[in-house]
Amino acid sequence: MILWTPMQMELVLEGIENMTSPSYCQISYRGVSMLVEKTDGGRKRIARLLSTNPADYLNTDYTPGKYLDD
Amino acid sequence: MEQYRSFDEEPGVFPYSPDIDPEPSIEPDHSPNDPQHPDEDHSRSPRRVQGRQKSGVDSIKELGTIQIPEVKSNIHSISIVGQIEGHLVLPPQNKTTKYEHIIPQLVAIEQAPEIEGLLLILNTVGGDVEAGLAIAEMITSLSKPTVSIVLGGGHSIGVPIAVATSYSFIADTASMTIHPIRLNGLVIGVPQTYEYLDKMQDRVVNFVTSHSKINSAQFRELMFRTGELARDIGTVLIGKEAVEKGLIDEVGGVSRAVAKLKQLIADRANNKGVTLQ
Numbered sequence: 001m002i003l004w005t006p007m008q009m010e011l012v013l014e015g016i017e018n019m020t021s022p023s024y025c026q027i028s029y030r031g032v033s034m035l036v037e038k039t040d041g042g043r044k045r046i047a048r049l050l051s052t053n054p055a056d057y058l059n060t061d062y063t064p065g066k067y068l069d070d
Numbered sequence: 071m072e073q074y075r076s077f078d079e080e081p082g083v084f085p086y087s088p089d090i091d092p093e094p095s096i097e098p099d100h101s102p103n104d105p106q107h108p109d110e111d112h113s114r115s116p117r118r119v120q121g122r123q124k125s126g127v128d129s130i131k132e133l134g135t136i137q138i139p140e141v142k143s144n145i146h147s148i149s150i151v152g153q154i155e156g157h158l159v160l161p162p163q164n165k166t167t168k169y170e171h172i173i174p175q176l177v178a179i180e181q182a183p184e185i186e187g188l189l190l191i192l193n194t195v196g197g198d199v200e201a202g203l204a205i206a207e208m209i210t211s212l213s214k215p216t217v218s219i220v221l222g223g224g225h226s227i228g229v230p231i232a233v234a235t236s237y238s239f240i241a242d243t244a245s246m247t248i249h250p251i252r253l254n255g256l257v258i259g260v261p262q263t264y265e266y267l268d269k270m271q272d273r274v275v276n277f278v279t280s281h282s283k284i285n286s287a288q289f290r291e292l293m294f295r296t297g298e299l300a301r302d303i304g305t306v307l308i309g310k311e312a313v314e315k316g317l318i319d320e321v322g323g324v325s326r327a328v329a330k331l332k333q334l335i336a337d338r339a340n341n342k343g344v345t346l347q
Contacts, residue, residue, distance in 0.1 A: 001156050002270055003254055004226040005196035006247045006302065012153065013254075015161040048170060054178035057171060058146075064171055 022047070029068055032056050036068065044068045145331055146179055147189040148172060154205070154227055156198025167194065169201040176208045186338075187331045190218040190235055196226025199251065199270060203227070203277060206234040210281060215334035219327040220244045220318065230274055232318065233282040237330050239322040242309040246317065248292045249304025283316030 005012065022037045024047055029036075032051045036044040046064050049056055056062055150172075152165030160166055179185050190209065196202070209216055209231065216235035224232045224240070225247040232238050232246070240246070251271050257263060275293075279286045292305040292315065299306065312318040320326070 001158050001254070002199045002251055003153075003156070003197060004199050004202070004251050004274075005153065006225050006249060006299075007153075007195050008301075009254060012164060013161065014163065019159070019161055048168075049174070054174050054181055057174040058178045058182070064168070 026050065029062075032062055034062065039067075142184070144184065144335070145187040145189055145328070146185050147191060148175065149191040150194045150205070150228065150231055152197075153195060154197030154202045154231075156201040158198075167197070167205075169198075169204055172205055173208055176205075176212065180212050180214065185214065186335045187214055188212065188216040188235075189327060189331055190216060190231070192218060192220045192224040192228050192232055193222040194224060194228040194231070196228055196247075199227055199274065201227075202231060203273060206230040206277060206281075209234040215331060215338055217327050217331040217334065219322075219324060220246065220312075223247070227274070229317065230277045230281070233278055236334055237320070238282075238318045239320050239327045239330070240309055240312050240318045241323060242321055244309060246307045246312050247299070247304060248289070248307065249299065249302050250293055278317070282318070288315065 003009065003012065024035050024037055026033065026035055027044070028034075032049065032053070034046055034050055035048040037047045039045055044067065046062060046066050046068065048064055049062055051057070051062075150167050152167060153160055155164075155166035155168050176188075179188055188209070209218075215237075217237050217239065218232045218235040219239040219241070220228070220232050221241045221244055223245050225245070226249065229246055229248060232240075251267060251274070253263065253267060271293075275286055275289055278284065278289055292307070294303055295305050296303050298304065307315060307317065310321050313321055320330075322330075
């Protein structure tokens with residue numbers, strides 16, 4: 001990975017050693033496959049879409065960071 | 071009232087039954103079959119009742135809300151902000167643009183018939199070279215008109231993304247930093263390292279020179295200029311300087327950018343009509 005930025009690398013990469021990787025899990029929600037992150041409250045937050053339908057990526061219901069209501 | 075007087079010390083208690091007969095002996099004023107009341111006479115024919123749509127004032131009065139008009143825009147806009155995140159997730163203090171979401175969105179924009187143009191808004195400090203070039207290549211290969219506008223800053227890998235569109239704008243005060251690529255992490259001091267770095271730099275230089283009016287020598291001169299940046303070599307171009315160097319097409323704000331995009335959409339529609347005939 002080559003980071004090309006005028007920002008200081010120490011600032012950009014600060015805390016990268018202590019980053020914990022979230023527990024991702026792949027689910028299908030209303031027929032759209034996505035990678036979700038389980039948060040502490042037991043709720044699921046969209047991390048990334050895995051759908052092959054490009055229209056899903058323009059659907060605001062499936063924006064990464066959105067919590068899924070079960 | 072005379073009879074209640076003795077119970078006044080207990081207010082609210084009413085020990086006597088009322089004077090009216092409690093039996094259900096009250097007769098209705100008219101019978102349901104009375105011809106004088108035609109409403110009751112025959113069975114009503116079913117009627118469809120249509121509700122009146124609430125006007126804006128009514129809905130404010132009744133619900134305290136306003137109706138937001140649903141405007142379907144024929145242009146979509148994508149903002150490239152913060153760091154462009156590559157194959158490694160950056161620490162959470164960074165605001166990042168994630169290529170894995172932007173790229174399929176661009177596919178959807180290309181494919182959707184109701185979307186006719188794309189406005190790209192840049193305020194980025196650069197980021198991953200691969201991810202930035204991927205976004206830039208996606209934008210430049212869209213068949214639909216695209217217009218970019220650099221607000222605030224479009225540094226480093228933001229430069230190829232800004233020039234990837236059909237037409238580019240820069241705000242009067244926005245800046246673009248052009249400086250050499252450096253390797254992060256462990257760098258081995260061998261000639262191959264330099265070769266590799268030069269190759270990576272060529273990718274960016276080739277993209278920028280083939281999508282803007284600047285030539286390779288000029289771009290490299292800006293990249294390796296000394297005495298402009300405090301902690302680095304390179305150049306900062308502000309507003310009209312970027313236009314003078316041929317990187318960006320025009321100085322302007324969002325109104326100019328949207329107007330240009332509309333004009334490009336109209337031109338494309340006209341050209342289509344001509345070729346089909």
